[in-house]
Amino acid sequence: MKKLLFLLVLTSFSFGSLLPKTSAQNLAGDPLASRPKLVVGIVVDQMRYDYLTRFWDHYGEGGFKRMVNGGFTCKNNHFNYAPTTTGPGHTSVYTGTTPSVHGIIGNNWYDKSSGKIVYCASDSLYNSVGTDTDAGKMSPHWMTVTTITDELRLFTQKRGKVIALALKDRGAVLPGGHMANAAYWFNGGKEGDWISSTYYMEDLPKWAKDFNKSNASEKYKKTWEPLKDIKTYVESGADDNKYEGSFGGETAPVFPHDLPAIWENNNQFDIIKGTPYGNSLTTDFALAALEGEGLGEDPITDFLAISFSSTDYVGHQFGVNSKEIQDTYLRLDQDLERLLKALDKKLGTGEYLVFLTSDHGAVDVPGYLRDQKIPAGYMDSRGMSAKFKEFMSFTYGDANLIKNYSNAQFFLDHEVIKNLDLKIEDVQQAIGQELLGYDGISNVYTGHQMVQNNYTQGIPYIIQNGYNQKRSGDVLLVLDPAVVYYPETGSTHGSPFSYDTHVPLLFYGKGISKGSTVERTEITDIAPTIATLLGISFPNGTTGSPIEEVLE
Structure with missing residues (x-):
């Protein structure tokens, strides 16, 4: 009798995973009670795996450590393709497949049919929203398959919302997929506003307009000083060295970086992107979107895709071993804590799911490696x-x-x-x-x-x-390993080697097991893992597989 009851319960769980949830259902009796109210996908641009471990002792308890200690960590997670760059990286995370299938083979590439160089998110058929410039002429049309966000929209008959945002347009457009309610990105220069495209909307919603009118970006026009005593940043190289690039108007790449003094030399609001303040501004806008769009306020799962782009700008300029990159991650840790606390307050602890990964890693400055007698160089x-x-x-x-x-x-x-x-x-x-x-x-x-x-x-x-x-x-x-096409200061990426392919993968929240694995996982496994947890279809080009250990 007990065995029969067990089989009946097991069967109800199996078939329940195929049924869509309606707003009238009681979650307490739902066999898919592990389905979260909101999925938050976080991509940290140019985050090597060892940034998680290298700066561990400096992180607080509420950001990276909270996700690692309370969630599931894939310690041997890799990109399984090259080139390891931003456009392909974001696309692969959300499609569950590689450029061989999804078609985003670079940030830019030579288009054989037109004989021109094309950009992975550009689309002349659409116009800008929120600016008079051409910065909003974007869409995901170069991407040939669906994303996990598209599949959520299809599964819920468009009742589940998808909002994507990043400082970089491609960091928002590609994760948002073809069916996003909205994608937003930051337009620097003289404006300093968040904008979009007519692909998504004809006008910015009131909450986004209010955010821009509040001059939220203006408050980050301030000096960038180390968050902690710079002498404690022993995990990084000397502050003043020949391997780092300087902002325009600076005489040396050292703290403090007086943004107001060099504002005009660096295209005004654009300089915010190259500091940790860009991540803070992104968090500010994400929290405004959370409230303004009412994400997670009903039983139908919503999706918020966030890309933190400043880590990439800082890495390119100052390099993997810089004090600036260390400070950027310590400040990002605080922004993550702020985001998680806001999710706790709005949705309730344990009622949402977060995953965090990167779009690629980065090589240490080849000039520095060469000086340490490690084979490296420039083409x-x-x-x-x-x-x-x-x-x-x-x-x-x-x-x-x-x-x-x-x-x-x-x-x-x-x-x-x-x-x-x-x-x-x-x-x-x-x-x-x-x-x-x-x-080379x-x-x-x-x-x-x-x-x-x-x-x-x-x-x-x-x-x-x-x-x-x-x-x-x-x-x-x-x-060759650690040989690059790049200036002799700062870091870059794009290769098939481990420094570019090995990136973090953290899962945290509803339906997620606590623990870790050192078994190899690949970036294409993220989308099918999330799809399995939500009980929805895999993106239609998926070549990855669900990570069983992650799921409760």
Whole structure:
């Protein structure tokens, strides 16, 4: 008898997971009672995994530590494709797949059909909302599959709200998906306002207008000083060193950074993006959206997608080992605590779900690594270009076989190659063999290899996951570890190596187990994990799998 009752209960749970929740249902009797009122997706731009551990002793109890100690941590979480950049990163988190499927192969890329460079979120068919500039001419139309946010909208018959926001337009547009109620991003310069696109709306809602009118961004026009005694920042290098870049108008890249004094030298409100104040402003706007949109106020799950972009700006300028990056994360920890407390107050502790990850990591400044006797360096672009032109001239004469070189990919002119009675794969192979002999290049792959082979591990696997047959180039380069195309100050990213692929993945809140794993997880596992918890369809291009240990 007991066994029969157990089977009946188990069956009710299984079939219950397929049923949509209505506003009239009583959560107490709902077999999907683990479904949260609100999902908050957080992407911290350019956050290496070791920022979580390196600055641990400085974090308070209410931000990163609260999520780690009270939630589930994936310690061996990686991007399974390259290039590891912002547009592809945000898209992969929310689609559960890689650029090979979702089509966002870079922040910008050469479009074969138009012969032009395109931007991952640009769309001339729509106009700006909240500004007279062109900064709002955006949409997610380059993304070819659905997101977890789209699937929530479809499942709830559009009754579940999706709001996405970030300082960067692509950090909001791509996570919001095709069906978001709204996506917002920050327009700096002289304005300092949050804006949107006519793709989502014809006018900003009252709460967003009120936020802009309050001059909320103006309060961050102030000096950036260390949050704590800078002498305690022993986890980072010297404040004044040759590996960091300076703001315009500064004589050295050191604290304090007097923003009012250098305001005009750095395009006014744009400088806020390059300081931790940009993350604080993002949190301010997120809290305004939480209230203004009434998120989580009914039993139908809503979704708030937040991207903290300032961490990327600071990393690019000052580098992985800087006092500035450490201070930025200590301040972000406070902003996370502020966000979690607001969610507690509005929705109730344990009634919401948060996940936190990153869109890519970052390499330590190659010049610094080189000085520490670690192999690293910078590509000699001019030398490489001159040598390559000589090779092409010697091999193919005056024929112009190259249409474009961008994102470490060569795009060939297939028509010219055919007119010369050459085979595409032969030209790809010849160019690849030539480039493999150049200093700074560790691997070269051809489009033919990407199409014909099925790689399951290592660098080829990562490159193939980033290769989109319609959009990617004919010859793909992989630079040596810690070798970059970049100025000699600050950090960058984009490679298939662990410093760019290893990022945090934290789950916290309703329906989440407490614990951690060192088993490998991949960025494409996030969306199907959330979909499983919500009982909704996976995004339609999903190639990842739910992380079982995360779910209660």
